[in-house]
Amino acid sequence: MKTELERVLPMDIEARSFGIITEELKGKEFPEEYGPIIKRVIHTTADFDYADNLFFSEGVLEKALDAIRKGADIVTDTQMAKAGINKKVLAKFGGQVHNFMADEDVAAAARAQGTTRAAACMDKAAKLTKPLIFAIGNAPTALVRLYELMQEELIKPELIIGVPVGFVNVVQSKELILATDAPYIVARGRKGGSNVAAAVCNALLYLLDETRTGK
């Protein structure tokens, strides 16, 4: 057990962390272009399982970066994911983050339809007219509703970050997205979280932001 504190300047902590992650990932196989995303998720969780369970649709990175460049907004299913996303960098490209979980009309719609508020949030998001990235880190019901809205051609996401966490319909909701033609980044299995959703968003943002490390 290490007990002595390592001397690292505040500004160097992140780079040092990414150095350690890169070192420990040696031998793992994944396309190099996805390295910054995989590493930032591991940076956020200290969980190397994400080197194996993150799945990327073909060409998703270029599509995602294009969407951000053209000012896409991000829709989250938790206030926590919204809190974790670097909104300053997103704003540089004209985007903002939406979360409707606390909205009265969403609560009313969920009650009326016998669904979750997270699912009702997706209906509300479908009415937005900007290009949209969905970052779903908590509620599989949001991901299922998003899938249905795509099937009904009521929504066409630029990117789905499908990383809800948990035990009830989480695995299944992700498999639904993996079977679509939509651009996706999905954490297959039970793992994920609001922190993971925010980390994926930030990894994408930092690829476009010259001032950041962890690429």
Add this chain to the structure above:
Amino acid sequence: MKTELERVLPMDIEARSFGIITEELKGKEFPEEYGPIIKRVIHTTADFDYADNLFFSEGVLEKALDAIRKGADIVTDTQMAKAGINKKVLAKFGGQVHNFMADEDVAAAARAQGTTRAAACMDKAAKLTKPLIFAIGNAPTALVRLYELMQEELIKPELIIGVPVGFVNVVQSKELILATDAPYIVARGRKGGSNVAAAVCNALLYLLDETRTGK
């Protein structure tokens, strides 16, 4: 791979999740009183490692619940942890959540002292006069500074939730806290996170809130 969606009413999802977690924890040994905390952290991460790496100081549960009952505030090291804590339930007992990361005086103090903003936040928190619970899910530098402030008798936390995540001084910062007499809940090792910090807070809050499941 399960593909068929399980039919579960929105209000029953959490209870069903906790049922699955309880089932899969069979055979793991931990004091029953800590079950609600361990299970809620697993609920938040889908990571059963937390059944082994959460450490509790003697009598911490009663001390933590007493602190909440008497209106303790919670100090976090990220906006994300603050976003994840159930502030409505905390307010029932007279508590609120503080996070100073975006404060101009904190940024200035960090620059002047060559430390992180998270560490400077602890100095600011030390000036609060209410009983305090610290929920540190991100920055080991915050935990180290908290330790120093305790050594200097400038602060006496009611509870330290020491669950920063990462690769630089994270392990060491937690060992510092484990060696104190302070009431603590610590995720030993590299794992943790803002989501874990919030989950521990919520587990404690829900133990005091009759209306909640997951106990």
